[in-house]
Amino acid sequence: MPRDYSGVELCSRYSRVPNSLGFCGPSDVQDSFLKCILEKECDDARSSLAKFEGLYPYLDFISGKHGRDPFDPEVVEAYWLGNKLLDGFSRAEFSGHLDRLVSVGLPSFLADKLKKNLPEAPFPSHLFNVVFVGVGNITGSVLPNIENMDNCRVSCVEVVEVRKTALFTKHNPLVKKGESLAIGKDVEKKINYDSRLFRDLSAGDFVSVHWNHACEQLSNGRKRRLEEYTERVLGGIQCFHA
Numbered sequence: 572m573p574r575d576y577s578g579v580e581l582c583s584r585y586s587r588v589p590n591s592l593g594f595c596g597p598s599d600v601q602d603s604f605l606k607c608i609l610e611k612e613c614d615d616a617r618s619s620l621a622k623f624e625g626l627y628p629y630l631d632f633i634s635g636k637h638g639r640d641p642f643d644p645e646v647v648e649a650y651w652l653g654n655k656l657l658d659g660f661s662r663a664e665f666s667g668h669l670d671r672l673v674s675v676g677l678p679s680f681l682a683d684k685l686k687k688n689l690p691e692a693p694f695p696s697h698l699f700n701v702v703f704v705g706v707g708n709i710t711g712s713v714l715p716n717i718e719n720m721d722n723c724r725v726s727c728v729e730v731v732e733v734r735k736t737a738l739f740t741k742h743n744p745l746v747k748k749g750e751s752l753a754i755g756k757d758v759e760k761k762i763n764y765d766s767r768l769f770r771d772l773s774a775g776d777f778v779s780v781h782w783n784h785a786c787e788q789l790s791n792g793r794k795r796r797l798e799e800y801t802e803r804v805l806g807g808i809q810c811f812h813a
Contacts, residue, residue, distance in 0.1 A: 578642035579613040581787070582620050582630075584768065585651045585697075585725065588784040594712040596623040608768060617642060624675040625700060625709040626650070632668050632695050636660070650697055651725055652779070652793055653800025657694045665693040669704075676709045690807045698724050698804045702745075702752055720752070721745040722782050727789060727797050728762060730776045738762040738778065738785055750809050754801065 587604040590596040600619035607616035630641040649656035669682040706723045707713035728740035742760035763784045779786045
């Protein structure tokens with residue numbers, strides 16, 4: 572059964588795996604994420620998430636435009652999955668955001684290139700960062716190739732079979748299409764699964780995936796928004812990295 576989460580818990584669900592892999596955020600904070608998810612005690616997780624080099628500037632950028640807290644649930648959802656809070660950002664606003672990303676690790680020469688090629692409708696979302704700014708380009712932790720982009724983007728998969736520590740799913744991979752990226756046809760994929768984070772998960776359900784780990788069971792609304800903004804982001808940009 573899909574559930575509503577606090578903004579910090581939702582963010583913890585998507586941030587814990589890349590952090591455990593050493594890709595982003597401070598070390599030794601995994602316990603704070605699990606404590607937030609499993610026990611709903613989230614103060615330490617919030618403090619940890621505020622130190623993520625790429626994540627927090629985006630949350631602050633979205634929340635600042637709309638007068639909300641960076642960990643407002645809709646702000647967090649906008650960044651990770653997509654929703655209406657992403658709409659209406661200008662090229663000038665995003666250019667200023669790129670300057671902030673330079674201050675936390677994005678190479679200045681790359682920021683200058685990106686500014687010249689910003690689409691008319693830039694989205695301050697995780698997917699936009701992955702495929703346009705380039706996965707790993709802020710922290711230098713991973714190579715910005717299509718395999719890592721597909722692993723890093725948040726995708727929606729349909730559960731075919733639930734096992735103790737894995738889900739067998741239908742997954743639509745990211746594929747190169749000329750100078751752009753698109754979503755490919757269904758393939759079977761095994762996804763890592765921590766049953767403590769879910770309840771009543773079964774075949775036919777849809778879950779979100781980040782770095783090959785299941786994050787949350789998606790409601791119809793979240794699934795629709797993720798698919799909509801994935802299409803809008805990919806349809807509006809040229810990829811420089813894959």
